[in-house]
Amino acid sequence: MPAIDFFIINKQFKKLLTSFFIFLLLVLKVEAQSNSDSAYAMPLKEVLAEVQQRYSITLRFDSSLIDGKILPYARWRYRADVEETLKNILAPFDLMARRDGTKRYKIGNYEYYRWQPQDGWAELDRIAAHYNNLEEWQHRKEKLKSCLLHALRLSKLPTYPLSKPIETPVRKYRGYTVSNIAIEILKGVWINGSIYRPDKIKGKVPVIMNPDGHWQDHRFRADCQLRCAAFAKMGAIAISYDLFGWGESELQFKYEDHRKALAQTIQILGAIRILDYLLSLKEADTSRVAITGGSGGGSHTILMTAIDDRIKVSAPVVSVSSYFYGGCPCESGMPIHLCEGGTNNVEIAAMAAPRPQLLISDGADWTDKMPEHDFPYLQKIYQWYDRKDHVENVHFPEGKHDFNIEKREAVYRFMAKHLGLNMNAILDRNGNIDESDITIEKKTDMYVFGEKGERLPAHAVMGFDNLRKVFEEAIK
Template sequence: MNSLANQHQSHLEKLEQYVCTLYETKDQLRDHIYKRAERAFRAGEEARAAITTIDSWKNRKQQVKQAFYESIGMEEKQQSVKRPIAPPVQLVTTIEHDDYIVEKLLLEVRPKHFVTALLYKPVCTMDIAPNTYPAVLFLSGHEYEAKHSDYYHRVCLRFVQAGMIVLAIDPIGQGERISGMTDSEDQPVWGTGEHQRLGVQCYALATSIAHYFVDDAQRAIDYLVSRADVDSSKIAVTGNSGGGTQTAMMMLTDERIAAAAPATFIMNREQYLLAGGVQDAEQVWPGFTAAGFDHEDILLAFAPKPTLVCAVAYDFFPIEGAEQTVANSRKYWEMFAKAELLQLATDQSLHRYTDRLACQAATFFIRHLQAKEQLPSELWLTSFAAAEIEPLPAMTTEQLLVTTTGQVRTSIADARLITDELRILGQQLGEQRTAQYEQQPLDYAQKVFQWLEQRVVDHCARKPVNFKPRFVKVDTIDEIEVQYWLWWSQKDVLNSGYLFRKVPSSNRQTSSSSQPIAVAVWPRGTTMLQPYWTWIEARCNDGEDVLVVNVSGEGPHEPHPLYNKPNYLFFGKVHKLADELLWLNDSLAALRTYDVVRAIQFVREHLIKDEQQKVVLYGCGLFELYTKLAAVLAVVPHHFIERSDFTVEKWIFDHMQAEEDVMSVIFPKILKYIDLEQLPERVGEKQ
């Protein structure tokens, strides 16, 4: 490296590390989002406080159920009118035990979509066996083996011991339903990693991965209802962690559920916001918080049915939230004079469906689902936990595998996975967009422009203010002056950037004022200059000014990390902030696209020298999404510096491995409206 190159590197390193003392901005994006969430929480509390009659409760129940269905992109089914027939089921084999039998089942919940399941049935020791049993749908949390793990096997046996049939199913991405995805290091992903990748695809396709979790569980209920040995009026649902989420979703969507015990999930959104946790995609319901709904509304919608909320003291789902939500919800049961049917069970434990909670849930279900003459004695209830029925030995849990290879995808040649379904949905949306464009191109362009403008510019939370710009001259590199500019993108949120401008010398003509100003956006903004210096220098030497923009939460505005996790990977701080915006019916991608639109407006108002000077927009990598959309809204030419290997479309049709910055470019429903590859040309026809 020559001395000039060394000098450039030294200058650029200092610029990348520069800290402007005019304003502290690292917490601004977080504070902006949290304030919006707090306003939504308060509005929800006020709306629930106004519920004082059964009629007002009914109205709220309908509102929350409808909001949930809309959030996950699923049409509401009229459960009470007519249900679809039970899914086709294959009984693979049966395991017999002294106290119970286990049926290994394959449920075809949708054509060629198979759910692996275990059905436990008590072996009756009475002289006369009952004709029908109460049943429990057990929904697994984020455990690798899911329904056949030793942990959940023992939990299920508590319900069997209480005299109930139990159907335990594998969720998407766990147990025998792992899709075979890998990360950027080619390591397999499952559970939260798979759920998040599928969730990213679903957001773009105007649906939700939660949709598929709900559909699987509802079809499992269809199967239970069809069994002659199940009392269809006495079906309960339970699960913890991710299974607690699934339980809550079933409480909102399936009226056939007679009792529920959501474990280690129910809390409230405000407590979780402050606790700092990040959830995976099926646990994030876009727009739900914006509409004023919270976990209290989940319980409200299930009232006055028997409900046992299970919580542990040392959970990352704050127990304070569970206690507050149960206390606030008691009034809905009191309206029906059934306050005793809402209970809170707790244990001193980390995040887990403990044996104590399993025993409490089992006895709760038996108390409220059995006929009075069948109720066990109080002595039985008090001694229940003392003696448990014998589990299958840990070494034989592999016997609980339903498929021959341990995975549906490798055992059933024509089995379809969620990834297959999403590809088909992506193709259908693409065909619909193409047909709309070919039939009425101007109408299509107008529709896209209006939708985009509403999501980005006219969003109810956007509060534009005077730019109030300020700048500091920070360096000069080879006759290129560097200024650091700050301006308000919206109320409470500052953006910034470096303006690179060739300094006129005494022996050189001043560059033409009609030369364009290049506005550039890339990940990490001004803290990542060295890879782009050649490009910046070339633009400046051609007489252009270059503004490298730091959008909200980028560059010097990067938020403080969450639990020392990388900010830009899944489950880091940017993921959390992106999720909170989804809850608020917004997105980080829309907010940052707005930042770019405002940056263009700022340049036009404060940096343009005359009316002949134009703005040209450059995007790089995944952040090209922001510049593509902003170019349409601000009516400026668009170019790219360096294309990303992955685009939103490719995430649908190819396997997404890399996760860096992915949550920054989630724009819900975008593929329903926009063909991103042809966006500037097609929507540009409107102008």
């Protein structure tokens, strides 16, 4: 009996001891979460679960952004406003939450290029305080131009290869022709595009550059072909061209190379070389030069206009905003926005003044509030030149982030007005835009070097590392 009693007592003691240790661990855990010795730390995953319950919201996120992260002073970050709470919680990890519907938010990496409208407006007001008259503005404009070129590493342009552009045979359509072209901008590096010309050219004609944004198929898209062909029917030479690392550029470089900072420099260099070529044509009117692009192509449009005085008319589409700096490194990868104590895309757009400029905005993206603050700023700059009528804003509050027919029509009419184009060439008998007789070509028809690059010259540079070496050598 005594032996049995000892066994029972020993077993009960072990159970009590185990329970005590479990209780102690729980107490220590609670203490660790609820005092300053451990900085009131909690796993971020638990905090977000608690936030969803407390504020009756839904959060979407990739678990790889959250797992393993510990948030100090977790519950001290809560506020009455859910968005302020999320900002306090996520900022230490360079994360942010964006509204994704009613009571829904998506968590992602911090976006340096996307601000709240009120923050963008405040920054534009701070920038504008640098100048109060035309003389002061002109002084800042010149300094900005110099700094932009320096930031792009293009203060001294790279050595220009002396090769002739490679152009495909002309394809003839009703009222216009098309051919494809590749221009060597660095040794072994080309920028590719398609040139649309009037079917009959008499005397000097305007030229219009058409960079585009990050929409699928880029210059091969139907709306890009329609726009360039319409310009040609109206009497201009129009060229569309690839972003770096997109389109035929992918024959030499990977798609992900487009998201490297130097992509912005290579794209601008390509545009400068395209303009060099266009203005060398005997039929080109150097006094009537324009550029228009949408989205990322709009960022490209304002930057090219700011640094190249040869451009006389510009029309950035669904792009310019004081609270959006360009979400791709091809728009903001080089430190252009740090110039002269800080600038933004609205001030860069203002550098076009007094040259005619049309800004198209819509209600579905970061241009949604263009008429409220950003456009009045631009009007003030143009007013200093007595050219307030040279800057226009066409706003589509129900519009989407695209370059659709209503936006193309606004651009057509603006270009016709300032370049002396024949608007009647694209109107039907009722005065409406008619693009129905424009031929949409197959993607493969628009290649210079072939679908698989079979016609690439033997000295073509392959890969981003080799491109960087070529660029560094060319700017010595």
